[in-house]
Amino acid sequence: MLTLDDVTVSKGTFQLRANLQVPPGLTAVIGPSGGGKSTLLAAIAGFGPTVTGRVIWDGDDLSGKEPGQRPVTMLFQDHNLFPHLTIAQNVGLALAPRLKLSVKQSAQVDAVLTDVGLPGLGGRKPAALSGGQIGRAALARCLLSDRPVVLLDEAFAALGPALRAEMLTLVRDRMAQQGRTVIMVTHDPNDARSFADQVLFVAEGVAHPPLKAAAFFYDPSPAAQSYLG
Numbered sequence: 001m002l003t004l005d006d007v008t009v010s011k012g013t014f015q016l017r018a019n020l021q022v023p024p025g026l027t028a029v030i031g032p033s034g035g036g037k038s039t040l041l042a043a044i045a046g047f048g049p050t051v052t053g054r055v056i057w058d059g060d061d062l063s064g065k066e067p068g069q070r071p072v073t074m075l076f077q078d079h080n081l082f083p084h085l086t087i088a089q090n091v092g093l094a095l096a097p098r099l100k101l102s103v104k105q106s107a108q109v110d111a112v113l114t115d116v117g118l119p120g121l122g123g124r125k126p127a128a129l130s131g132g133q134i135g136r137a138a139l140a141r142c143l144l145s146d147r148p149v150v151l152l153d154e155a156f157a158a159l160g161p162a163l164r165a166e167m168l169t170l171v172r173d174r175m176a177q178q179g180r181t182v183i184m185v186t187h188d189p190n191d192a193r194s195f196a197d198q199v200l201f202v203a204e205g206v207a208h209p210p211l212k213a214a215a216f217f218y219d220p221s222p223a224a225q226s227y228l229g
């Protein structure tokens with residue numbers, strides 16, 4: 001279980017507070033622009049500004065740990081693929097940081113590229129793919145990673161509706177339903193309604209404890225109601 005114990009993050013005059021637990025499964029983070037959603041993810045990942053309080057994973061205090069030492073894999077809108085590596089190498093990094101892949105690992109890379117709709121494109125460099133294809137390659141790397149916490153920040157915003165639903169289905173079926181803790185920022189409440197187990201509402205510098213998606217939408221708080229319109 002991921003716990004944010006009295007966490008405060010300060011960015012200039014902006015402050016985010018979070019005192020909550022995130023259960024395994026798919027948690028959608030929604031709320032008005034500027035409310036602190038990306039700041040929340042950065043605090044979990046270990047990026048950025050001052051953090052007081054503790055971020056705890058399964059009893060292990062992550063405070064002070066570098067991002068790479070945390071049990072976290074991330075997928076951001078800019079996707080962070082290495083431009084000098086092929087798509088297969090970028091994805092393979094999840095299995096072998098020095099890129100010495102066994103035959104079995106190479107087959108796993110090929111299989112996951114097929115799963116995300118990129119069969120046969122492993123030999124290309126990122127510059128030779130579209131924005132949506134790059135997003136799918138980055139998702140493939142997260143699917144292969146064994147880190148238990150997955151952070152997605154508007155990862156599928158560049159995709160059209162059909163592809164987006166396909167990627168969200170992959171995230172749900174291949175990550176959330178297999179017990180990983182997936183925390184996904186989205187600007188589309190329908191993504192949360194259709195795919196999420198829980199909804200974590202962030203507004204005006206407060207991250208509220210997640211609620212079951214059905215309960216959140218059935219009886220939204222006044223602040224959530226005014227966001228949902």
Ligand SMILES: Nc1ncnc2c1ncn2[C@@H]1O[C@H](COP(=O)(O)OP(=O)(O)OP(=O)(O)O)[C@@H](O)[C@H]1O
Pocket residue numbers: 011012013014031032033034035036037038039040202
């Ligand atoms: N370096 C900074 N210094 C001061 N304030 C900052 C800094 N970076 C971000 N902020 C402010 O922090 C607040 C939270 O930003 P954050 O990106 O977490 O919001 P968000 O909910 O993810 O927004 P959006 O939905 O628009 O992406 C915003 O009001 C933003 O203006």
